[in-house]
Amino acid sequence: MSFQAVFIIGYLLITIAIGVYAAKKVKNSRDFILAGRSLPLPISTAALFATWFGSETILGSSVEFAKGGFLSVIQDPFGGALCLFLLGLVFAKYLYRMQILTFGDFYRNRYGKKMEFIAGICLIFSYFGWVAAQFVALGIMVQILFGINQFTAIVIGACLVVFYTYLGGMWSVSLTDFFSINLHYCRSCHRII
Template identity: 45%
Template sequence: MDWPLTIVVSLYLIGIFALSIYASGQVHDEADYVVAGRRLPLWLAWGTLMATWFGAATVLGAAEAARDEGVRGTLLDPFASGLALIVAGLFFAKPMWEMKLLTVGDFFAQRYGPRAELVASFLLIPGYLGWVGAQFVALGNLQEIFFGVPTAGGILIAAVIILAYTWIGGMWSVTLTDTLQLGVLLVGMLILGFSVFSHLGDGSPVDGVSRLFQETEPEKLTLLPEPGLPAAMLWLGTLASGMFGNIPGQDLMQRVFAANSAKTASRACVLAG
């Protein structure tokens, strides 16, 4: 076992739980727990949206897809999913925030009644499970790589940890830990990118980027579909499903509802996209 890495990760988790306990002090009622009392400023609303949208599954999955299929393989995630945030910010965030909802199901309850709310909730939950599962699988794979923990065990460990700190402080806990982890992720990605490109460029990251473009097949550098109607239809379907299919999700709308104003909700979505 890599003891230095284990110690660093342990300290990191202790910090996450300490932050969650602090966040629990902000919770006084149901709205505080579910939508952070609708008090998130722009930087926190942006942070939790960005961290949620571009998490472990995106970082690992998009990297693998780019390696195997080129830039075209990243169409669904992060490109289409990023566009979903922009579309939500431009057209949906303001009216949804002004309804003062706690869940997406509440929207259907207000508009169409409790039966519609029940049906909508049953339809939304299974779709959300797939996204959550992708995050847990990615985290399980990371634990197998770095600590030798079997993927199934890693998934269980990740689920217990995430559920625990979410339970402690609700949306306040999620927001603060999301923003902290986003900062760590961005710094880590910058360091990793600099290291990789420096290695490719024999010490020069600029030369490394140039070498990457020179040695990569041209067809792997385009986001556009392959020639032909079937490929174009598949490309458009993938783009549309990611751009519009993510908008009614509870993960996105809960963060919209948690912003301190409709303008903040809209801006946070657009900036995160």
């Protein structure tokens, strides 16, 4: 087994341990969905960055840039970054003050239960592609490192992510994102964790 494979297995075990640790912080649905609205700024920033610029952006955009140059990556990641910036600048403070848990709550408060249901369905379908891209990127990496077929690798990766997210909700996601981004930063600066 290669060094990279050992490193990935260790990384996944640490990620699951972080999920188990995060589960201790969850006391109610607000803790599960929004981490109790009490994430420190560095952890919140890491989670936001990792959500918008995940593995599909890192792997997919680099391939698109290699094929077509700068213009082929205007939509992702630069369009996504602009959208994130505008959302924060224009809407974030307003939405935060509403004390809502989901975007569906916003539509219910503003337009009623029927629109909440319709918006929820639209949001679910909009996330299929995004989540699928994350799992495919993870599956490709696992396939390359361990030599298993891509479908099996995607299923294994999805099960691990769903498991630690199920344990601690947003706490798990945020803490594992923070760990991952700091690990990447330390590796790119040639520092030892």
